[in-house]
Amino acid sequence: MSLDAHIAALTALLGDKAVVTSANDRAAYEAGARYDTGKAALVLRPASTTEVSAALAYCVAHELAVVPQAGNTGLVSGSTPDESGAQVVLSLDRMTSRFDLDLDNRSLHVDAGFRLSEINRRLEPHGLFFPIDLGADPRIGGMLATNTGGSRFLKYGDVRRNTLGLTVVLADDTGTVLDLTSSLRKNNTGVDWKQIFIGTSGAFGVVTDAVLTLERLPKQTATAFLVPASSSSVLPLLTAMEDRLGAYLSAFEGMSKDAVAAALAHVPSLRNPFQGGLIPDYVILAEISRTWAPRAGEQSLDDVLESVLADIWEASDAPLSDAFIGPPHDMWALRHALSEGVKHLGRLIAFDLSFRRGDIMAFCARMKADLPNHFSGVTVCDFGHIGDGGVHFNLVVPKDSEHWNDPTFEQRLRTFVFAVAVEEFNGSFSAEHAIGRKNQPFYNQYTPQEIKTLAAGLKSMTSPGHLGTVSFGERIIRPA
Amino acid sequence: MSLDAHIAALTALLGDKAVVTSANDRAAYEAGARYDTGKAALVLRPASTTEVSAALAYCVAHELAVVPQAGNTGLVSGSTPDESGAQVVLSLDRMTSRFDLDLDNRSLHVDAGFRLSEINRRLEPHGLFFPIDLGADPRIGGMLATNTGGSRFLKYGDVRRNTLGLTVVLADDTGTVLDLTSSLRKNNTGVDWKQIFIGTSGAFGVVTDAVLTLERLPKQTATAFLVPASSSSVLPLLTAMEDRLGAYLSAFEGMSKDAVAAALAHVPSLRNPFQGGLIPDYVILAEISRTWAPRAGEQSLDDVLESVLADIWEASDAPLSDAFIGPPHDMWALRHALSEGVKHLGRLIAFDLSFRRGDIMAFCARMKADLPNHFSGVTVCDFGHIGDGGVHFNLVVPKDSEHWNDPTFEQRLRTFVFAVAVEEFNGSFSAEHAIGRKNQPFYNQYTPQEIKTLAAGLKSMTSPGHLGTVSFGERIIRPA
Numbered sequence: 008m009s010l011d012a013h014i015a016a017l018t019a020l021l022g023d024k025a026v027v028t029s030a031n032d033r034a035a036y037e038a039g040a041r042y043d044t045g046k047a048a049l050v051l052r053p054a055s056t057t058e059v060s061a062a063l064a065y066c067v068a069h070e071l072a073v074v075p076q077a078g079n080t081g082l083v084s085g086s087t088p089d090e091s092g093a094q095v096v097l098s099l100d101r102m103t104s105r106f107d108l109d110l111d112n113r114s115l116h117v118d119a120g121f122r123l124s125e126i127n128r129r130l131e132p133h134g135l136f137f138p139i140d141l142g143a144d145p146r147i148g149g150m151l152a153t154n155t156g157g158s159r160f161l162k163y164g165d166v167r168r169n170t171l172g173l174t175v176v177l178a179d180d181t182g183t184v185l186d187l188t189s190s191l192r193k194n195n196t197g198v199d200w201k202q203i204f205i206g207t208s209g210a211f212g213v214v215t216d217a218v219l220t221l222e223r224l225p226k227q228t229a230t231a232f233l234v235p236a237s238s239s240s241v242l243p244l245l246t247a248m249e250d251r252l253g254a255y256l257s258a259f260e261g262m263s264k265d266a267v268a269a270a271l272a273h274v275p276s277l278r279n280p281f282q283g284g285l286i287p288d289y290v291i292l293a294e295i296s297r298t299w300a301p302r303a304g305e306q307s308l309d310d311v312l313e314s315v316l317a318d319i320w321e322a323s324d325a326p327l328s329d330a331f332i333g334p335p336h337d338m339w340a341l342r343h344a345l346s347e348g349v350k351h352l353g354r355l356i357a358f359d360l361s362f363r364r365g366d367i368m369a370f371c372a373r374m375k376a377d378l379p380n381h382f383s384g385v386t387v388c389d390f391g392h393i394g395d396g397g398v399h400f401n402l403v404v405p406k407d408s409e410h411w412n413d414p415t416f417e418q419r420l421r422t423f424v425f426a427v428a429v430e431e432f433n434g435s436f437s438a439e440h441a442i443g444r445k446n447q448p449f450y451n452q453y454t455p456q457e458i459k460t461l462a463a464g465l466k467s468m469t470s471p472g473h474l475g476t477v478s479f480g481e482r483i484i485r486p487a
Numbered sequence: 488m489s490l491d492a493h494i495a496a497l498t499a500l501l502g503d504k505a506v507v508t509s510a511n512d513r514a515a516y517e518a519g520a521r522y523d524t525g526k527a528a529l530v531l532r533p534a535s536t537t538e539v540s541a542a543l544a545y546c547v548a549h550e551l552a553v554v555p556q557a558g559n560t561g562l563v564s565g566s567t568p569d570e571s572g573a574q575v576v577l578s579l580d581r582m583t584s585r586f587d588l589d590l591d592n593r594s595l596h597v598d599a600g601f602r603l604s605e606i607n608r609r610l611e612p613h614g615l616f617f618p619i620d621l622g623a624d625p626r627i628g629g630m631l632a633t634n635t636g637g638s639r640f641l642k643y644g645d646v647r648r649n650t651l652g653l654t655v656v657l658a659d660d661t662g663t664v665l666d667l668t669s670s671l672r673k674n675n676t677g678v679d680w681k682q683i684f685i686g687t688s689g690a691f692g693v694v695t696d697a698v699l700t701l702e703r704l705p706k707q708t709a710t711a712f713l714v715p716a717s718s719s720s721v722l723p724l725l726t727a728m729e730d731r732l733g734a735y736l737s738a739f740e741g742m743s744k745d746a747v748a749a750a751l752a753h754v755p756s757l758r759n760p761f762q763g764g765l766i767p768d769y770v771i772l773a774e775i776s777r778t779w780a781p782r783a784g785e786q787s788l789d790d791v792l793e794s795v796l797a798d799i800w801e802a803s804d805a806p807l808s809d810a811f812i813g814p815p816h817d818m819w820a821l822r823h824a825l826s827e828g829v830k831h832l833g834r835l836i837a838f839d840l841s842f843r844r845g846d847i848m849a850f851c852a853r854m855k856a857d858l859p860n861h862f863s864g865v866t867v868c869d870f871g872h873i874g875d876g877g878v879h880f881n882l883v884v885p886k887d888s889e890h891w892n893d894p895t896f897e898q899r900l901r902t903f904v905f906a907v908a909v910e911e912f913n914g915s916f917s918a919e920h921a922i923g924r925k926n927q928p929f930y931n932q933y934t935p936q937e938i939k940t941l942a943a944g945l946k947s948m949t950s951p952g953h954l955g956t957v958s959f960g961e962r963i964i965r966p967a
Contacts, residue, residue: 193841254734311785363591
């Protein structure tokens with residue numbers, strides 16, 4: 008069948024609004040947030056689960072490859088078409104009807120096309136939010152596909168922890184709809200099937216709506232910049248904070264000197280908060296928060312933080328060499344400017360790694376010592392979520408580097424870094440970005456054969472059609 | 488092959504200590520904590536993952552049905568052999584070697600045979616615990632198989648939420664060992680396979696060790712009994728407490744009058760805490776806790792609780808008709824005595840249900856109104872975890888009831904209750920006990936066909952041998 012014939016058939020099936028064909032209109036769905044560009048055969052924009060089912064059944068019947076796409080803010084080529092011009096993008100951007108808030112249950116049943124910002128805007132009057140704190144503004148479908156965590160993971164966990172149920176459409180011959188939309192917190196009556204569709208980049212099915220648990224918005228917040236006595240003091244400092252603050256502690260973010268310097272140099276709205284303008288080798292942004300308004304007789308959070316820091320400071324082997332409390336808005340502004348700042352230094356090669364918490368600083372030190380021996384001129388500008396073991400390990404290649412125009416360089420560098428992270432430190436090569444075309448080679452390399460076999464079997468059981476940008480093994484069309 | 492021949496072969500394979508054959512020694516593995524008795528062909532007690540693998544491969548090769556057993560404290564016939572005398576019990580009680588504590592990572596890699604109490608005894612000097620609060624004392628393998636929650640779910644979640652990784656042995660022809668033992672909090676590099684083995688009653692594989700996240704032990708606790716203004720005030724009261732206490736709130740347990748009365752009547756160590764000894768229709772045990780020692784300048788937790796309750800009390804439509812703060816030990820003693828008390832009233836038929844939080848009280852009211860029309864003389868003695876939607880819905884048949892000796896009664900009653908819970912209220916027929924032989928008919932009845940098909944496929948992909956007391960569909964031995 009010709010593309011025109013497919014377009015005619017899909018338009019008859021889904022309506023005009025759901026089929027985007029002109030190059031101009033397609034463009035917005037072909038380019039990713041940061042890295043990707045590709046070319047789609049056409050873009051489908053179904054507005055309901057029924058339409059998603061019809062679209063997938065059609066594409067399976069005609070052996071069309073489908074790339075599900077939500078906010079398209081991912082960083083691993085998980086939601087953009089490749090260069091072939093043969094793939095169909097299935098956008099969820101019109102799936103924004105259902106928004107069923109259950110205040111008693113503190114849960115929200117919402118369509119997968121809603122953006123995080125819109126959800127939180129609607130929840131704000133109720134004093135609630137979906138507690139995944141991100142720089143980007145993804146749609147819910149993509150957040151589920153990546154199982155993203157963000158800056159407050161330490162307190163609230165990831166998308167998986169905050170998801171009670173979902174509806175998913177399979178890429179099989181009938182576009183099977185699995186209704187897994189429980190609103191229950193406790194339910195152990197068989198396999199928890201929703202788990203299969205979270206964090207797997209849409210390869211096993213297209214999530215069309217989800218039931219999320221909500222948290223109360225913080226009403227009091229205090230933040231401090233902490234300078235650890237040395238890199239080996241970072242974990243003792245985290246442990247000391249957890250000991251004294253428990254569930255108050257809502258962020259413990261590490262920032263390396265080079266990342267901070269880049270942000271201060273290139274983001275004009277920031278002011279240098281450090282004494283004499285001297286940036287320490289490593290800085291922690293610690294945040295504590297409470298969900299209620301200040302009460303009579305209660306210590307202010309700034310006072311709590313000050314007394315805790317004084318307590319840590321006074322220990323004989325204090326892991327702290329400096330600390331100052333400041334306005335949360337300004338302190339987070341610096342943290343959030345790191346990505347932007349680092350981009351100005353040259354060509355950015357970003358890694359989303361995770362480790363046991365105790366291994367993060369050792370890994371970074373190992374890399375800073377060893378990288379120059381193999382990749383001269385590359386700068387490490389790492390920052391990350393020390394509290395949950397996540398590191399945004401950023402490498403920058405300056406413009407005058409010999410590597411600037413080397414087309415093999417990025418892949419060689421990735422291979423080198425992942426080998427140390429995964430093989431030496433038992434870390435993860437994708438903490439919260441999941442897998443896309445970009446991480447496929449590393450899935451292939453680091454996944455044991457017996458796990459690959461299980462994934463391939465699960466793939467053929469659920470969505471035997473061509474779905475997503477990741478291959479989890481042979482795709483066998485199920486007999487009708 | 489004769490049983491004697493199997494015993495000889497398994498003894499050669501695993502050693503004397505690992506094979507229990509005498510009726511006397513088998514007895515401890517044949518009776519469950521509360522309900523079950525069965526008869527095993529023999530009991531295997533492997534001491535390592537390698538031995539579990541050898542045992543399972545042997546049993547698959549010889550088509551022996553295997554029932555994995557950990558602490559055997561479950562309540563749904565999930566870990567005891569049936570009456571046939573043909574099943575092999577595979578006990579994990581010798582799997583107690585590994586206990587690797589990672590203080591930096593706040594995690595513990597532990598063998599599946601450890602009891603919860605032993606784990607927490609060893610963690611206590613470090614100020615840590617595994618935060619699943621239960622009346623029973625299960626082993627870790629069983630806690631994973633049921634994904635139990637307990638009384639502090641509201642704050643800490645279930646076993647699933649607190650598990651980072653595990654090792655599982657499959658019942659296939661080689662006894663495949665899947666090493667899923669990550670210590671990472673964030674890792675999205677494919678299917679999160681551990682999820683399949685949590686809460687599925689050991690049917691898909693035998694978990695031999697797990698990596699658990701740990702929490703800090705509370706160092707301050709305050710509790711109160713709250714009397715809601717009416718049954719429709721229970722949820723507004725919970726919401727009011729969550730609004731004002733956020734992450735401090737660690738339990739919100741509901742207790743019905745009949746359950747409290749039974750405990751006070753039959754557990755002599757308790758004293759009646761209510762004014763004039765008059766037990767209210769419904770009582771909430773609320774607990775708040777902090778993980779740090781009291782600090783100078785900080786309000787005591789009793790004062791915090793008192794001021795919060797006063798604040799709620801003073802609202803014009805206060806959901807509270809009475810409240811008093813008291814010693815946590817005494818208040819929890821009453822809560823923990825409910826099960827024991829209820830047992831004295833007659834024949835106990837217990838249900839482990841869950842609902843959206845807003846539906847719990849409506850379900851209980853519906854049942855109290857309707858049950859007498861169908862099952863005369865049956866008393867409802869419910870109590871439960873209102874904060875997470877779980878209800879221990881206990882029905883008691885007094886000795887003088889016409890139903891006392893009716894052998895069909897229990898099944899008719901279960902069918903009636905589940906129909907209302909599941910079909911009318913979208914609730915769960917097993918909140919935290921998972922499925923065993925006891926819940927198998929309800930899995931069969933309430934699971935949609937497409938989910939059953941997926942489960943059967945997953946079963947044949949993972950453990951095609953006869954494993955566990957639950958059938959998730961046809962078991963097809965994989966070709967060698």
